[in-house]
Amino acid sequence: xxxxxxxxxxxxxxxxxxxxxxxxxxxxxxxxxxxxxxxxxxxxxxxxxxxxxxxxxxxxxxxxxxxxxxxxxxxxxxxxxxxxxxxxxxxxxxxxxxxxxxxxxxxxxxxxxxxxxxxxxxxxxxxxxxxxxxxxxxxxxxxxxxxxxxxxxxxxxxxxxxxxxxxxxxxxxxxxxxxxxxxxxxxxxxxxxxxxxxxxxxxxxxxxxxxxxxxxxxxxxxxxxxxxxxxxxxxxxxxxxxxxxxxxxxxxxxxxxxxxxxxxxxxxxxxxxxxxxxxxxxxxxxxxxxxxxxxxxxxxxxxxxxxxxxxxxxxxxxxxxxxxxxxxxxxxxxxxxxxxxxxxxxxxxxxxxxxxxxxxxxxxxxxxxxxxxxxxxxxxxxxxxxxxxx
Amino acid sequence: xxxxxxxxxxxxxxxxxxxxxxxxxxxxxxxxxxxxxxxxxxxxxxxxxxxxxxxxxxxxxxxxxxxxxxxxxxxxxxxxxxxxxxxxxxxxxxxxxxxxxxxxxxxxxxxxxxxxxxxxxxxxxxxxxxxxxxxxxxxxxxxxxxxxxxxxxxxxxxxxxxxxxxxxxxxxxxxxxxxxxxxxxxxxxxxxxxxxxxx
Numbered sequence: 001x002x003x004x005x006x007x008x009x010x011x012x013x014x015x016x017x018x019x020x021x022x023x024x025x026x027x028x029x030x031x032x033x034x035x036x037x038x039x040x041x042x043x044x045x046x047x048x049x050x051x052x053x054x055x056x057x058x059x060x061x062x063x064x065x066x067x068x069x070x071x072x073x074x075x076x077x078x079x080x081x082x083x084x085x086x087x088x089x090x091x092x093x094x095x096x097x098x099x100x101x102x103x104x105x106x107x108x109x110x111x112x113x114x115x116x117x118x119x120x121x122x123x124x125x126x127x128x129x130x131x132x133x134x135x136x137x138x139x140x141x142x143x144x145x146x147x148x149x150x151x152x153x154x155x156x157x158x159x160x161x162x163x164x165x166x167x168x169x170x171x172x173x174x175x176x177x178x179x180x181x182x183x184x185x186x187x188x189x190x191x192x193x194x195x196x197x198x199x200x201x202x203x204x205x206x207x208x209x210x211x212x213x214x215x216x217x218x219x220x221x222x223x224x225x226x227x228x229x230x231x232x233x234x235x236x237x238x239x240x241x242x243x244x245x246x247x248x249x250x251x252x253x254x255x256x257x258x259x260x261x262x263x264x265x266x267x268x269x270x271x272x273x274x275x276x277x278x279x280x281x282x283x284x285x286x287x288x289x290x291x292x293x294x295x296x297x298x299x300x301x302x303x304x305x306x307x308x309x310x311x312x313x314x315x316x317x318x319x320x321x322x323x324x325x326x327x328x329x330x331x332x333x334x335x336x337x338x339x340x341x342x343x344x345x346x347x348x349x350x351x352x353x354x355x356x357x358x359x360x361x362x363x364x365x366x367x368x369x370x371x372x373x374x375x376x377x378x379x380x381x382x383x384x385x386x387x388x389x390x
Numbered sequence: 391x392x393x394x395x396x397x398x399x400x401x402x403x404x405x406x407x408x409x410x411x412x413x414x415x416x417x418x419x420x421x422x423x424x425x426x427x428x429x430x431x432x433x434x435x436x437x438x439x440x441x442x443x444x445x446x447x448x449x450x451x452x453x454x455x456x457x458x459x460x461x462x463x464x465x466x467x468x469x470x471x472x473x474x475x476x477x478x479x480x481x482x483x484x485x486x487x488x489x490x491x492x493x494x495x496x497x498x499x500x501x502x503x504x505x506x507x508x509x510x511x512x513x514x515x516x517x518x519x520x521x522x523x524x525x526x527x528x529x530x531x532x533x534x535x536x537x538x539x540x541x542x543x544x545x546x547x548x549x550x551x552x553x554x555x556x557x558x559x560x561x562x563x564x565x566x567x568x569x570x571x572x573x574x575x576x577x578x579x580x581x582x583x584x585x586x587x588x589x
Contacts, residue, residue, distance in 0.1 A: 315454070336456060336458075337466040340466040340467050341466050341467070341468060343468075343471060345434075345436075345454050346436075346454055347445075347448075347449060347453075347454045347455050347456065348455075348456045348457050349445050349446075349455075349457050350457050351442075352442060369449070369450070370446065370449050373450045373451075374449060376452070377452035381452075
């Protein structure tokens with residue numbers, strides 16, 4: 001039984017994939033950031049799945065969330081870990097690699113192969129650390145545009161992503177509407193709210209309060225593990241819901257009785273500690289600071305999503321989740337209202353889920369139905385497949 | 391019989407809507423009305439619907455739909471955003487009917503309203519002779535299990551339009567199997583009104 005299941009899973013996977021790298025903004029052509037700072041060269045790590053068709057009309061850009069990377073689907077050679085959106089990208093899946101060419105790149109400022117604070121500054125031979133320019137979501141998108149140019153794609157069939165990935169989706173429409181046929185922002189917001197900024201500030205303070213952070217110059221000594229793990233623990237609380245935590249942990253103890261000490265008595269404590277400890281192995285603390293700041297700066301409210309006087313023909317599919325209190329549905333509805341004012345063709349769906357913000361990674365079936373048909377309509381127009389009466 | 395009614399009121403509205411127009415369908419269900427209009431008349435369609443399953447069915451048909459309730463869904467639209475706003479079999483489920491109709495008239499050039507007639511002869515007889523809440527082809531629900539919150543007759547609706555200075559452009563009355571031409575408030579199960587703003 002288990003074997004059939006894993007075989008089935010395998011047959012749905014895109015298989016072995018490889019991360020690629022694209023470098024631009026070579027000396028003399030440095031990239032100008034929204035902050036006014038310049039930087040170059042800049043490398044973006046990216047992966048692609050499926051085949052680009054002849055007229056290059058089937059390209060989809062998948063955009064990752066805060067701690068994501070370019071590895072969205074398939075597996076790397078000799079490794080078991082599937083990409084972060086593997087259940088959505090692959091043959092026959094929501095983003096069907098038999099039909100579409102899917103691109104995912106690590107954001108600028110990240111630490112998974114793209115240029116960020118942990119990258120070596122060619123001028124000094126040392127990591128940039130806090131000399132790295134402050135980044136915004138717009139900077140992430142402008143950098144991706146260089147990659148899309150390099151791949152020779154004029155107009156993307158779709159840009160799609162959740163959470164911070166959804167902000168990039170919205171920024172793509174705001175910056176390059178003529179290059180986006182459709183947009184799928186999931187569990188995201190038009191602007192970061194004070195509550196969201198507040199959580200990010202606590203995240204940053206916990207990193208910076210760790211003496212091991214050393215004003216960002218920790219690379220010779222190792223990560224500020226304590227601060228970064230607490231930062232990630234805060235994150236994981238906000239990704240879940242009251243209900244999903246009750247279902248996953250309730251008040252279950254790790255051992256049978258209370259320790260009457262400050263060990264992790266409850267399963268939920270153990271889970272958070274485990275997640276925090278794991279995170280410091282895979283994510284750079286300075287990148288976490290820079291990227292959370294970029295998200296906090298994000299604000300496309302007040303008509304900035306679609307510049308005044310501009311008509312766009314980008315279609316939208318907006319998805320939110322009922323139990324998501326980090327990016328609550330009313331923020332997705334604010335996007336909907338902005339689109340209504342400008343007569344943009346759009347669909348909005350609030351999916352029922354108890355998983356909180358994490359739902360975008362977990363609720364595969366309903367998202368698949370929506371995304372599959374939405375892409376089909378965008379790509380092919382109407383298909384008269386049945387008789388619906390009259 | 392039920393499917394006859396669906397077919398007949400959908401057919402009437404289908405014939406009212408002109409090709410290439412912009413249409414907003416409030417309470418669009420699974421898109422049974424919008425889909426053929428998009429397919430055959432190339433309308434630019436937007437649906438509003440609350441039901442989870444219905445939304446998925448709309449998306450499967452390639453329709454654009456917002457998950458929202460009707461009363462909250464209209465405010466953001468600029469004036470004259472649509473050629474037609476359809477409220478078919480959904481007005482009676484809305485609490486603030488007056489607001490919704492006024493908003494629909496603001497954002498649409500014409501508003502198509504379809505509703506069940508509470509003064510249908512069978513309703514009257516049930517109430518008068520049996521002393522029971524009416525159950526008819528167009529009002530099939532038991533009193534404790536109905537989505538309807540407003541019960542009105544054709545005469546009620548005409549009076550409402552007159553009092554609000556709303557112009558009635560067209561009326562269609564539907565009986566059990568066919569169009570009703572005489573005494574619609576007595577013999578029609580359903581009515582379809584096309585409204586426009588006088589101002």
